[in-house]
């Protein structure tokens with residue numbers, strides 16, 4: 001007998017949903033603005049090796065990742081011509097590899113810029129860099145005051161091409177940050193002016209993520225780096241309401257790309273007056289029919305969803321009862337007479353008329369969409385569906 005493991009749950013990636021989201025994004029952007037698809041964090045949990053090729057098939061020709069490892073995975077899985085940009089910091093070895101593979105990458109400080117100089121001098125190859133500037137987030141990036149010193153370094157060689165000049169906004173999804181974001185944009189525009197005067201470089205200017213595309217549409221410049229929107233989610237409720245008030249005729253232009261499913265492995269009825277699972281967190285007041293799912297916190301189903309989570313069975317919404325275990329959880333299916341071992345259960349997604357969105361899921365578990373998606377384990381099988 002050959003060993004053939006069966007997954008206890010699987011993730012479906014919807015091509016038609018992705019096509020719809022890409023159409024919406026393209027329609028929202030000015031024609032000259034490049035859409036870079038951000039696929040860091042294992043494509044926000046969608047699985048970079050499944051999602052990359054699908055996004056390419058749907059017309060994406062510019063990808064942004066965070067690490068050299070993600071860049072490698074994308075190169076391995078996507079066949080065809082596209083631009084690849086790394087937004088994180090690379091060490092000397094990774095930078096050399098990126099240069100050899102014609103990958104563009106962020107340079108956020110002089111340490112990194114010195115590395116670029118060493119790499120191009122050693123290899124005699126061109127480096128395509130994006131200079132990241134600090135405009136008020138206080139994370140990574142050069143100070144705008146460094147302009148002259150940066151250019152004198154870069155001008156030591158003609159092997160460095162400034163492909164982009166960029167910054168990141170500190171919370172454009174919330175109006176509470178309006179003043180801070182506006183100040184950042186102003187800082188960036190000063191930097192931009194200096195680079196526009198250069199004769200031998202024509203960088204693309206980029207600052208916007210998903211929320212900024214919706215909230216600050218005047219400042220999209222040459223390129224936008226879009227993550228969460230392409231997967232079918234608004235960055236938060238506030239950006240959704242903002243969009244809705246602007247375009248009430250199109251209440252939900254996005255479609256969730258991901259679904260997460262599993263199958264029931266056990267059904268039994270527990271008499272009244274018993275506790276279910278570990279400890280005493282769930283007590284049966286009446287005879288209770290339960291269904292066991294082979295999914296637990298080891299598979300990304302947060303333990304915080306104990307006695308909180310919802311799932312869909314036979315088109316009905318049912319409760320998670322008792323504590324979520326490492327490999328199992330329990331559902332209350334008392335009111336579903338026809339439920340059987342092997343029935344499909346939806347943890348995220350739709351069944352019949354019902355939907356469990358990642359947002360409602362994560363409000364229950366106090367996780368943002370972003371975090372919940374990024375924590376879906378890499379070894380759950382991803383399948384592309386229409």
Ligand SMILES: *Cc1c(COP(=O)(O)O)cnc(C)c1O
Nearest residue numbers: 038087168209210225226227228
């Ligand atoms: C993750 C990331 C983005 C994309 O953010 P979304 O809110 O998902 O659109 C853009 N730029 C940088 C630098 C990022 O790290």
